[in-house]
Amino acid sequence: MRAGILTLSDKGARGERKDLSGPALTDWLRPHGVETVAYEMIPDEAGLISAKLVEWADSGEMDLILTTGGTGVSPRDVTPEATMQVLDRVIPGLAELMRFRSLAKTPSAAISRAVAGIRGRTLIINLPGSPRGAVENLEAVWEAVPHAVAKIQGDPSECAR
DSSP: OEEEEEEEOHHHHTTSSOOOHHHHHHHHHGGGTOEEEEEEEEOSOHHHHHHHHHHHHHHTOOSEEEEESOOSSSTTOOHHHHHHTTOSEEOHHHHHHHHHHHHTTOGGGGGOOOOEEEETTEEEEEEOSSHHHHHHHHHHHGGGHHHHHHHHTTOOSOSOO
């Protein structure tokens, strides 16, 4: 599987903050058989986010795109809206599962607005901006991710185990 990691951070894009979430996700993905083929950090601007998601998903180079950051409730948190603009189909269960599992660790998980869905043949998942939150949320849904990617890309096998 090939992944792209898109970090959303105004301060990071200006060089005022080092991104720890993108590298943490790359490190977590590697032993799970996923190669990170694209990484970028851009500001919390809906138009830029949507454009990058379209570029990456439509390139055919990535099976999975993970965003990190911009899923909360502050005025600059626009990742879910930018993502929804480009999805062909939403997969609400992934975001619901991330929130459910995160609530066991922090009450602030209730205000996560992360979304997940499909554009073309690519699965896109919004993750929190903190390294720990990003990895924990990815772990929460990982068991379903390889199967989802296979189905999105046309795997005709039965879903029942």
